[in-house]
Amino acid sequence: MKLYNSVTRTKEDFEPLNPPFVGVYVCGPTVYGHSHLGHGKSYVGFDVLVRWLRSRGYTVRYVQNITDVGHLTDDADQGEDKLQKQAVLEKLEPMELAEKYTASYFRDMDALNNLRPDVSPRASGHIPEQIELVLKLLAGGHAYVSGGNVYFDVSSFPRYGRLSGRSGEDAMAGTRVETASDKRDPRDFALWKKAEAAHLLQWNSPWGRGYPGWHLECSAMSMRYLGDTIDIHGGGLENSFPHHECEIAQSEAATGKPFARFWLHNNMVTVDGRKMGKSLGNFTLLHDLFDRFDPMVVRLYILRSHYRSPLDFSDQGLQSAESALERLVSFRNRLEKAPSAPSGRAEELCTGTTKAFTEAMDDDLNTPQALAVLFDFVRAGNTMLDTGEGGAEPMAETLDSLAGEILGLRLRGAGRSAGVEEVCGVLARLRGVLRTRKMFEEADDMRRSLESLGFKVKDLPGGESEISPGGASAH
RNA sequence: GGCGGCGUAGCCAAGUGGGAAGGCAGUGGACUGCAAAUCCGCCAUUCACCAGUUCAAAUCUGGUCGCCGCCUCCA
Numbered sequence: 014m015k016l017y018n019s020v021t022r023t024k025e026d027f028e029p030l031n032p033p034f035v036g037v038y039v040c041g042p043t044v045y046g047h048s049h050l051g052h053g054k055s056y057v058g059f060d061v062l063v064r065w066l067r068s069r070g071y072t073v074r075y076v077q078n079i080t081d082v083g084h085l086t087d088d089a090d091q092g093e094d095k096l097q098k099q100a101v102l103e104k105l106e107p108m109e110l111a112e113k114y115t116a117s118y119f120r121d122m123d124a125l126n127n128l129r130p131d132v133s134p135r136a137s138g139h140i141p142e143q144i145e146l147v148l149k150l151l152a153g154g155h156a157y158v159s160g161g162n163v164y165f166d167v168s169s170f171p172r173y174g175r176l177s178g179r180s181g182e183d184a185m186a187g188t189r190v191e192t193a194s195d196k197r198d199p200r201d202f203a204l205w206k207k208a209e210a211a212h213l214l215q216w217n218s219p220w221g222r223g224y225p226g227w228h229l230e231c232s233a234m235s236m237r238y239l240g241d242t243i244d245i246h247g248g249g250l251e252n253s254f255p256h257h258e259c260e261i262a263q264s265e266a267a268t269g270k271p272f273a274r275f276w277l278h279n280n281m282v283t284v285d286g287r288k289m290g291k292s293l294g295n296f297t298l299l300h301d302l303f304d305r306f307d308p309m310v311v312r313l314y315i316l317r318s319h320y321r322s323p324l325d326f327s328d329q330g331l332q333s334a335e336s337a338l339e340r341l342v343s344f345r346n347r348l349e350k351a352p353s354a355p356s357g358r359a360e361e362l363c364t365g366t367t368k369a370f371t372e373a374m375d376d377d378l379n380t381p382q383a384l385a386v387l388f389d390f391v392r393a394g395n396t397m398l399d400t401g402e403g404g405a406e407p408m409a410e411t412l413d414s415l416a417g418e419i420l421g422l423r424l425r426g427a428g429r430s431a432g433v434e435e436v437c438g439v440l441a442r443l444r445g446v447l448r449t450r451k452m453f454e455e456a457d458d459m460r461r462s463l464e465s466l467g468f469k470v471k472d473l474p475g476g477e478s479e480i481s482p483g484g485a486s487a488h
Numbered sequence: 489g490g491c492g493g494c495g496u497a498g499c500c501a502a503g504u505g506g507g508a509a510g511g512c513a514g515u516g517g518a519c520u521g522c523a524a525a526u527c528c529g530c531c532a533u534u535c536a537c538c539a540g541u542u543c544a545a546a547u548c549u550g551g552u553c554g555c556c557g558c559c560u561c562c563a
Contacts, residue, residue, distance in 0.1 A: 022492090042563070055563035085561070095561070178491050179559075227561090249563035254491085279563065280493090286555065290562050317511070318501065323494080323556075330500055333512035340511085343525065373502090381502050385510035395526055453521060460523075471524055 014069065014375040016245070017321060019253065019276040020176055024377050027275065029244050035071045036239035037063060038273070040231060040248035040256070041133065043080040044114035045099040048121045049296035050311070050326060051249070051289045055279040057312055057421070058320035058378075059247045060127040062277070064419050065374050076238045077130035078231060079118075081111035082137045082214045082224060094224070097213050107213050108137070121299040124308040126421045132238050136230035140216045143225045143233040146267055147204045147218075155266040159195040161207030161221050167200040170262045176276060177254035202259050204229055228259035232272070236264065246273035250280050251288070280323045289326060297326065309423055310335045316380040316420060337388075338422070344391045345412055345424040346481070351398050351405035359397055359404020363411040366390040370415050380420065387416055437468070437480040444470070444478040 015024040029035045039059045042052055056077075063075045081096060100110040119129070136143075147163050150156040155169045167173050203226035208215035215222045235243055241264075248257060257276065264272035282289040289296045302311055314334035318324045366386060373382035394408050416422045440463070447456040460470045463480060471479045 040563070043561085049563090051563050053563085058563090177558075247563095250493095251558065251562060254558060255560095281557070281563080283556075288557070288562090292560090292562060296562095313511095314500095321493095322501085325500085327500085329512085333500060336513090337511050340525095347525085379502070381500095381510075385502065388510055392527085396528095399527060448521080451521075457522070464524090469524075472520070472522095474520085 014065075015377055016275055016277060017377045019278045025275070027244075029071060030242060030274065033070060033072045035066055035073045035245065036243040037066070037073055037075045037245045037247065038231070038235045038239055038243050039075070039077045039130075039246075040252055041077040041079050041130075042114075042118055043095060044111045044118060045096045046114060046291065047117050047298045047300060049282075049289060049291075049298050050302060051282040051296065052118075053121070053125055053299050053311060054282050054315045054320075054324055055249050056122055056127050057125055057315045058279045059277075060125075060421060061316070061320075061378060061380060061419070062245070062247065063128060064421060065378060068419055074132070074239060075128070075130045076132045076134065076235065078234055079111070079115055079133050079135045080227075080230065081108070081115070081135050082230075085227065094212065094214060100213070111135075111137075117300070121303075124299070124303060125312050126308070126423055128421075134234040134238065136225065136234070137214070139230065139234050139237065140225065142237050143229045144205075144218050146229060146233045146236075146263070147225075149267045150204065150263060153266060155263075156204055157197065158220055159197075161223065162195060162203055163205040163220055164196055164201040165204050165259070165263055165266075167198055167202070167262065170266050172265070173200070173262050174258065176261060177258050179254065179258075202226065202228060202255065204263065228256055228263065231256075231260050232264040232267070235260075235272075236268070241268040241270045241272075243273050245275045245277060247277040247279065250278040251290075253278055277320075279320050283323050283325045286325065302331075306331050306335060307338070310338050312420075312422060313338045313341075313384075316422075317384060319381055320378060340391060341387070341412075341416060341422065342424050344395060345409070347395070347398055348405045348409040348412065349425075352403065353405040354403030356397070356402050356404030356407075358402060359394075360407055362390065362393050362397070362404075363407045366411060367415065370419075374419070383415075383420065387412075433482050437482065441478045441480045444472075444480070445476055448472065448478065449476045 014027050016027045017023070018025050037059075039056075042048060059077075063073050066073050082094065085094060094107075096107045096110055100107040103110060105113070122129075147156060150165065151158070151163070154166075156163055156165050205218060205220060205223050205225055207221060208223045212224065215224050235246070246257070246260075253276075261272050284295045284297075287293065287295065299308075299311070306314075310331060311334075314331050315324065317334060317337075366389070369386045369389075370383050373379045373386055376382070390408075390411070394412075396402075397404060397408075412424070416424060440459070444456055444459055447453075447459065463470050467482070469481045471481075473479055
């Protein structure tokens with residue numbers, strides 16, 4: 014399979030360092046607020062990566078950190094800790110706040126049907142590992158202590174700037190940030206910050222009380238759980254510089270080994286062409302979106318554009334995805350009820366579909382193309398059901414495997430209770446009776462009422478009816 | 489100012505040298521008591537614009553215009 018590597022700016026054949034094991038590290042959220050659609054896009058994208066690697070037979074260890082310390086509000090080397098700031102606002106302990114939003118994050122990701130990472134390490138739980146890494150860098154001459162702070166010495170690492178394409182001197186031209194005064198070079202970044210007494214999150218260190226710099230946690234935790242060299246490092250495009258650049262510098266300077274073999278970057282969600290972000294305040298929270306759209310609609314909406322393309326948020330787009338999902342769901346429901354006679358043509362269709370789907374996914378996770386293959390499959394499958402060709406069983410298996418296991422789209426009766434199903438059965442029989450007695454006015458009235466409540470009403474040949482709860486829509 | 493990306497139908501979105509995928513919306517038909525679902529047909533002589541390379545360009549090269557991201561925290 015091919016993956017686009019941000020370092021080389023080309024699609025490269027992916028082979029793990031130690032097959033069949035694949036180490037994947039993805040930059041996780043800073044837990045000081047609820048997750049918005051941007052988080053959704055990013056983590057759905059990497060979830061599909063992990064699902065695809067596993068279906069390709071690899072044994073994946075998926076690590077995604079939870080940042081609960083060390084993220085500052087403005088410049089990377091000064092300003093307030095974001096968690097601390099929010100904790101004061103909400104009158105909570107910082108760790109209480111972190112727990113609250115970590116739980117919220119997982120709730121949203123579970124709703125989107127993202128698989129849980131194998132390890133979700135907290136930065137605050139890995140202070141010793143981070144201190145150890147700083148000591149290593151100091152010993153190797155890649156860092157220096159200045160007034161209780163420890164900075165990484167960028168001049169000691171010539172490859173700095175390779176990921177982002179920023180050469181040394183130019184990097185700071187036109188920059189809008191005033192640099193901390195105790196740095197030797199404006200490009201140097203903080204590994205460890207000295208804490209003032211009022212700073213709530215602080216730890217003992219060889220340099221006095223303090224806390225780790227933002228970039229440090231990813232290096233330390235990645236090495237702890239995945240070794241010095243990882244196969245794939247993922248993250249949002251906006252973190253390419255400086256975060257990922259700094260990760261590479263401090264990791265490779267410490268170990269002398271390559272840090273990540275593949276860098277994957279997810280593009281942004283935009284709103285009216287502008288980035289959806291916390292600082293712009295133009296974000297839509299996932300749990301608010303879930304009030305109006307089923308999480309599977311949101312997931313399909315995300316997968317309809319490529320992970321490296323920006324996704325412009327719109328209600329129209331979500332509604333379109335809702336209709337599209339309904340098409341998949343109703344096909345899956347049809348397969349459930351269709352009599353399944355063995356069919357060579359159906360088998361052939363399934364084989365061809367799987368092959369085309371695989372080619373799309375192998376090409377840098379081309380989910381829009383993979384979905385096009387699925388919709389072709391739905392049309393052909395529906396035709397077979399119309400003509401009584403049979404083969405419902407292999408078609409159901411194919412759909413469950415490709416759409417369900419790999420793309421993570423739940424197509425079958427999520428959240429339906431048995432009681433609702435039974436009531437639907439009773440109403441369907443009643444409508445059938447009204448229709449066979451040609452009491453159409455009463456039958457139509459009943460349908461209108463049910464539809465306004467979000468139920469689907471479908472009349473089958475032979476006087477029977479079928480009533481089902483809302484399908485793809487949330488209510 | 490530096491680095492990077494994008495511009496494909498009404499909307500969304502694949503395709504990156506030789507047939508313009510797919511979805512949504514729309515529309516004509518089959519089916520239906522009427523619908524819904526489903527199926528069949530139609531829906532970009534053309535890929536922001538200009539010039540060039542080539543037998544052949546949405547795809548490569550140069551230029552123009554427009555939009556966006558990063559260079560400050562953000563997935």
